Amino acid sequence: MDIFLQVLIGAVLQGALYTLGAFGLSLSFGVLKILNLSHGDFLTLGGFLGFFALTYLGINPFLSASIAGLLGCGLGWLFYQGLISRIVGRSFRQMLTTSVMITLGVSLIIEDTTSFLWGGGSTGIPYQLSNIEWGGVVFPLLRVTLLAGTVFLTIGLHLFLTRTYIGRAVVAASMNPVGATVVGIDTRFVGMLTFALGIGLAAGTGVFYATLYSIEPFMGLGLTLKYLAIIIVGGMGSLPGALLGGFIIAASESYTTYYIGAQWSPLIAFTILILALLIRPQGLLGKAEA
Amino acid sequence: MTAKFTCPEVRRSKRRSGLILLAAAMAGAALVPVLGTSYHISLVFFLFISITLASTYDILAGFTGYLNLGHAAFFGMGAYVFGITIQAGGGTALALVLTPIVTVIFSVAIAYPLFRLRGAYFGIATFGVLNVMGVLATNLRDLTGGTTGLSIPPTVSTEITFYMAGVVCFAAILLNTWIATSRLGLGLLATREDEEVAEGSGIGTMRIKIYAMALSAVLPSFAGAAYMWQTTYIDPASGFGSGVAFAPVIMAMLGGSGTVIGPIIGAIFLTVIEEVLWSHVGYLQLTMYGIVLVCVGIFMPGGLMRSNYFAKFYARIGLPDHYGYQPSRLLRIMSEDSK
Numbered sequence: 281m282d283i284f285l286q287v288l289i290g291a292v293l294q295g296a297l298y299t300l301g302a303f304g305l306s307l308s309f310g311v312l313k314i315l316n317l318s319h320g321d322f323l324t325l326g327g328f329l330g331f332f333a334l335t336y337l338g339i340n341p342f343l344s345a346s347i348a349g350l351l352g353c354g355l356g357w358l359f360y361q362g363l364i365s366r367i368v369g370r371s372f373r374q375m376l377t378t379s380v381m382i383t384l385g386v387s388l389i390i391e392d393t394t395s396f397l398w399g400g401g402s403t404g405i406p407y408q409l410s411n412i413e414w415g416g417v418v419f420p421l422l423r424v425t426l427l428a429g430t431v432f433l434t435i436g437l438h439l440f441l442t443r444t445y446i447g448r449a450v451v452a453a454s455m456n457p458v459g460a461t462v463v464g465i466d467t468r469f470v471g472m473l474t475f476a477l478g479i480g481l482a483a484g485t486g487v488f489y490a491t492l493y494s495i496e497p498f499m500g501l502g503l504t505l506k507y508l509a510i511i512i513v514g515g516m517g518s519l520p521g522a523l524l525g526g527f528i529i530a531a532s533e534s535y536t537t538y539y540i541g542a543q544w545s546p547l548i549a550f551t552i553l554i555l556a557l558l559i560r561p562q563g564l565l566g567k568a569e570a
Numbered sequence: 571m572t573a574k575f576t577c578p579e580v581r582r583s584k585r586r587s588g589l590i591l592l593a594a595a596m597a598g599a600a601l602v603p604v605l606g607t608s609y610h611i612s613l614v615f616f617l618f619i620s621i622t623l624a625s626t627y628d629i630l631a632g633f634t635g636y637l638n639l640g641h642a643a644f645f646g647m648g649a650y651v652f653g654i655t656i657q658a659g660g661g662t663a664l665a666l667v668l669t670p671i672v673t674v675i676f677s678v679a680i681a682y683p684l685f686r687l688r689g690a691y692f693g694i695a696t697f698g699v700l701n702v703m704g705v706l707a708t709n710l711r712d713l714t715g716g717t718t719g720l721s722i723p724p725t726v727s728t729e730i731t732f733y734m735a736g737v738v739c740f741a742a743i744l745l746n747t748w749i750a751t752s753r754l755g756l757g758l759l760a761t762r763e764d765e766e767v768a769e770g771s772g773i774g775t776m777r778i779k780i781y782a783m784a785l786s787a788v789l790p791s792f793a794g795a796a797y798m799w800q801t802t803y804i805d806p807a808s809g810f811g812s813g814v815a816f817a818p819v820i821m822a823m824l825g826g827s828g829t830v831i832g833p834i835i836g837a838i839f840l841t842v843i844e845e846v847l848w849s850h851v852g853y854l855q856l857t858m859y860g861i862v863l864v865c866v867g868i869f870m871p872g873g874l875m876r877s878n879y880f881a882k883f884y885a886r887i888g889l890p891d892h893y894g895y896q897p898s899r900l901l902r903i904m905s906e907d908s909k
Binding site for chain 2: 282309315363366367370372373374377378379380381382384385386387388389392393396407498501505508509512543544546547550551553554557558
């Protein structure tokens with residue numbers, strides 16, 4: 281039973297990280313209808329930034345996560361202005377195919393350049409805090425703090441999307457772009473903002489990710505696909521959906537790794553994804569398209 | 571409602587000029603083992619496989635509008651079925667019969683549930699299927715050899731597998747030509763433009779989508795068998811990895827999805843670029859590959875074949891529309907209206 285709980289706690293934490301990384305992807309897909317295959321690579325970039333910030337400058341991961349977040353927003357803005365803005369507004373099918381080409385190209389560029397500069401191999405951020413024990417269950421303090429951080433960020437995002445004007449504009453633009461334009465929302469600006477924000481969120485999450493697990497240059501695409509699985513399971517563009525999807529996938533992965541074997545855990549995310557798509561294509565908490 | 575409903579623009583004389591060009595190119599390729607070195611043979615062999623994968627991928631993606639990101643599953647499956655049959659002592663003939671049968675059954679089995687999905691969802695789900703196949707190939711060690719891969723004893727000369735891949739490639743191009751001018755192709759194009767309207771006009775969209783999926787599965791399975799036969803080795807990464815998965819997608823998009831020539835040009839273009847990068851530049855090859863992709867995505871959204879330069883070029887050499895720009899003028903007008 282202890283082990284069951286222990287695995288559950290690990291899964292909750294991993295789920296929280298999955299959610300944070302996935303949510304940016306979900307938002308930008310919802311608003312822009314662009315499949316960003318390079319999303320996971322920005323998480324890797326953030327992780328590397330956190331690693332260098334700690335080893336060379338001694339900046340602690342919590343600070344460098346916010347720096348990475350800001351830098352990620354900047355990078356996302358550049359990415360949007362330089363490449364994505366040129367394909368927004370093309371016909372749906374063309375946008376789908378060109379976005380696959382462009383973002384896959386960017387993903388290859390980032391992965392290859394980081395592995396060229398870094399030299400391959402995986403690394404983690406060597407940062408530790410002591411553990412606390414309570415009722416026979418060990419709570420690693422670092423993980424608990426990170427969990428608190430992700431919960432805080434998720435609540436912040438939720439408030440941003442439901443309480444602020446810009447956040448509500450984002451939601452409106454993802455629900456109905458034409459309707460949003462009619463009521464005076466600058467959907468292009470909202471699209472740019474969402475894209476930049478999503479990438480900033482991924483980069484910030486990357487620091488947390490590298491602190492807990494390890495990162496390597498070529499893991500970006502795999503992560504993006506896992507994120508896609510999460511947001512499809514939960515429902516595109518829905519924050520609670522992404523949370524639920526993240527936890528379902530993280531928990532099933534953790535339990536599969538523990539009870540069946542680590543080699544089967546890559547199967548889980550995709551099996552759940554395919555089942556979810558077949559049983560409920562709009563996602564667990566998503567709304568069916570009219 | 572009979573034979574009149576094939577694509578109206580295609581005239582016999584025009585269809586022939588494309589076939590003559592294709593036959594000339596294939597005759598040139600057939601001379602490679604006679605005149606070239608073993609390097610040339612293996613280069614053209616892999617080019618054949620790339621063209622086969624890209625062209626058959628485009629049956630679904632180009633004509634039907636469904637991005638099948640898991641297309642490489644058919645290739646990997648062909649290689650594995652061929653290898654496993656040979657290893658079990660079934661012999662080459664049985665292996666060559668079993669390969670397409672198993673793959674087509676698999677394709678139809680996954681087609682029915684997957685075709686309930688549309689757009690990006692279909693792409694992601696098919697990629698999921700491919701990954702599931704990859705994990706299965708890794709974990710079912712008794713059958714597939716796990717990560718160490720599956721080896722068969724080398725039995726034939728490279729010429730035989732070369733010609734096999736060549737025939738498969740030729741068949742793939744002919745298949746695309748046939749689809750571009752047939753009633754089935756017209757139905758697929760109508761499905762691509764508007765599935766509800768197509769359904770309403772009496773096209774059994776689900777049925778023809780499954781036909782398209784099955785047709786697109788046959789030749790890649792043979793390509794996989796030829797690959798297995800020549801290299802005598804397959805592992806999960808080279809059968810179901812994301813490298814194999816994205817190559818045909820990128821080739822078709824680069825050349826021009828929804829045309830017969832597009833995937834061929836894309837495959838040749840990318841193979842040449844890869845050869846140049848990998849043999850002359852020692853580092854950052856993937857980065858340059860990525861830059862090419864981004865540039866084509868931004869500047870030539872319809873692929874190389876739809877850029878003005880190419881369109882003029884093959885208007886001049888007299889290739890019919892469906893080889894290049896769009897399968898027929900009627901549908902070109904339709905698709906421009908819907909933008």
